[in-house]
Amino acid sequence: MLYLISDIHGNLLEFKQILKKIEFDGEKDNLIIMGDILDRGPDGIALLRYVKPYILDNSMELLLGNHELFAVMYLNGVLGEKNTDRVLDERTWTAFGGGDTLKSIKNMTAFEKKNLLSFLEHLPIYSEISSRYLGNVIVTHTGIDCNNYVMNADGTINVKSSIKKAFENNxxxxxxxMDLHQVPKKDKERFDQFIIVGHVPCFRLNKDMSNKFYRTDYYMDIDAGAGHMEQGGTLGCYCVTTDEEIYL
Ligand SMILES: [Mn+2]
Structure with a gap:
């Protein structure tokens, strides 16, 4: 089975619970964690340590989320925004929910910090999977940026190249x-691949404000809101193999 989980946000106990619920078996199953494993909840760094062996044996893959990027910027002492060189200071990151991650990093040795930085810096920004329900799918944290489309010769939007271009530009x-959610329908119709994202909690997208995965014809969002438990969010898991949605 191939599973996707996004935006775990420091909730190690809930992550373990959902692995148990899906009976995840590292020998047979694969899981792509779609970014934002850090911040908001208490156990971001502990979560990284927990998933690392699975990543090393290729049963799990971790994609870059903006909160991992914040940690990279903090460890580098710079904000990655081009032409500004603003510093991501501790106060700003704490306001973004990074307080517990910051505390954990401060307890690390210089060697551990260096290892963490090199691990986070090398996280991929997307993964390509194939689904019998959705076709050839791009899985990524935030989606697409309207100002960085790359067009194919037939007039469709090359999703993969557009992501790479946006990432390189800024x-x-x-x-x-969160451009993906504002992309006009006429553009979405021209995506050359279906996209699965996290990043925006589904309760902010669903008309009924439920945590259910937000599905459209062109993309779907599977952030069930684990970073916002106090607002009723939960942790969700999408099974690519069966098209099932599993919630805690
Ligand atoms: Mn995010």
Whole structure:
């Protein structure tokens, strides 16, 4: 089975619970964690440590989310926004929910910090999967940036190249943006691949404000709101193999 989970946001206990619920078996199953494993909840760094062995044996893959980018920027001492060189200071990151991650990092040795930075810096920004329900799918944290489309010769939008271009042009604004949800229908119709994202809690997208995955004809969002438990969010898991939605 291939599963996707996004925006775990420091909730290690809930993550373990959902792995148990899906009976995740590292020998047979694969899981793509679609970014934002850090911040908001208490156990971001502990979560990274927990998933690392699975990543090393290729049963799990971790994609870059904006909160991992914040950690990279903090460890580098710079904000990645081009032409500004603003510093991501501790106060700003704490306001973004990074307080517990910051505390954990402060307890690390210089060697551990260096290792963490090199691990986070090398996280991929998307993964390509194939689904019998959705076709050839791009899985990524935030989606697409309207100002960085790359067109194919037939007039369709090359999703993969557009993501790469946005990332190269302005990593920060791409990673924190939420353009995908504002893309006009006429553009969405021209995506050359279905996209699965997290980043925006589904309760902010669903008309009934439920945590149910937000599905459209062109993309779907599977952030069930684990970073916002106090607002009723939960952790969700999408099974690519069966098209099932599993919630805690
Ligand atoms: Mn995010």
């Amino acid at each position: 990593i920060y604004s791409y990673m924190v943006g």
